[in-house]
Amino acid sequence: MAYVVGICSQKGGVAKTTTALSLAGAWAERGQRVLVVDLDPQGNLTLGLGFHPKQMHHTLADVLLNATPASEVVLAASVSGIDLLPANKNVHLVERYLPSRPHYQFVLKQALEGVLPDYDIVVLDCPPSLSVLTTLALVTAHLALLPTQAEYFSAYALKPMLQMLQRVRERYNATLVYRILLTMFRRRNRAHRIIRARLEATFGTGLCRTVIETDTKLREAAIAGLPVTHFASKTRSAMQYRQLAQELMAYVQKESIAQTA
Template sequence: MAYKIAVSNEKGGVAKTTSTLSLGAALAELSHRVLLIDLDPQANLSLALGFETGAVEVTSANVLIENAPIRNAIRKTDVKNLDLVPSNARIESAEQYLPMRSHYLTTLQNALEAGSLPYDYILLDCPPALGAITLNALSAADLLIIPTQAEYFSAYALRNMMGSIRRIRQESNPDLAYRILVTLLDRRNRTHRNIFEQLQATFGQGVFTTVIEIDTKLRESPIAGLPITHYKPNSRGSQQYRVLAQELIEYAKEEANRQAA
């Protein structure tokens, strides 16, 4: 069964989509079968992999709104072991449509289970809002990764995210775990260092050991239509996302062993 990871933060500009793509590619590089699901109306994940979203017939919108089989929406990418369910602007209407259903929080979860998908990891790139789509992703996920800059407003936004985690644990997914991923870190910046230390002190093991530092190559890779691990495989960003992939794999193994005990 696939290990499902939602990547979400209502605060924009925290490398959410970059982290989804780069982590997914790093896992695929290790011969894991990976599916990325774009749930963002902006469709930046789809665009970063070279998909013209207006030309895609079946997207995540069809899955959430029309109950289309998720297998019908899967597309191969140019990256080995990495597939994509693309998105487009139409998915935004799911924010209004989904709450009209009973038990709407499990719509995506049900679609994934019905698909019997042959993947080791499924990564869900959420919109930058805590609406119905994001809540569906959290209901379906084993782990929530929260990309967070070491800046005041980004750290403050964690309060709302923690509230959503509590809600989902109560209503639909009691086993949802989370990890904070510090991104765009500038180690020369004293404020960045101080807030990073505060996050570690507050959340303890809820913060990934791996951090993603500022790297201009990470901004360039979407223009090339490739993840950073393929665009600049020897860059600092590539190396850090590979380390993150290893940390994630170890965490998933520990969780599986804990649940089996």
């Protein structure tokens, strides 16, 4: 059964979509079958895989609101091994209309059940808010990956995120775990180094050992509609995202061994 990773933060611009795309690329090139789900009405992930959100006939909104089977909406990306459940601005309607339904928190989890056997990994790219869509992702995920910049305010923003995670854990998803990912890190920046040390001291192993440094190739990759692993295979951020993909996989394997033991 596929392992589900939700990429969440209520802050925009912390590299959620970039991380979703790059991790998907890193896993796909290792032969994993990856489904990426765009939960953001802005459709950046959809765009980042070379599709135009406005031209999508069906999106995640149909899956969540009209019970259209996910298998009918999923598209094959140009990158071998990556499928996409696309989004456009219609996904915004989910925020308004879904909560009137009983047990709406489980709608995404149930909607994906039919396609999970087709994949090894599912990556959920959340919008920048602690809203209905992020709730759906946290209820569905095994692991929440929380990207943060090495800026004081970004690190500070982790608190409401972690509080929400705790609420979801108590009510809907008791086994949900999280990892914090430091992104857009600059080694030569003293403030960045201080914040990294503080995050390490506060979160210990809750902080990913892999750190993603700033790299303009990531912006170019998004414009080209490709994960950086496929756009500029040897660039620093491609290497770092590969390392992150391995770090997370090693963690998942350890967990599954622990559960079956």
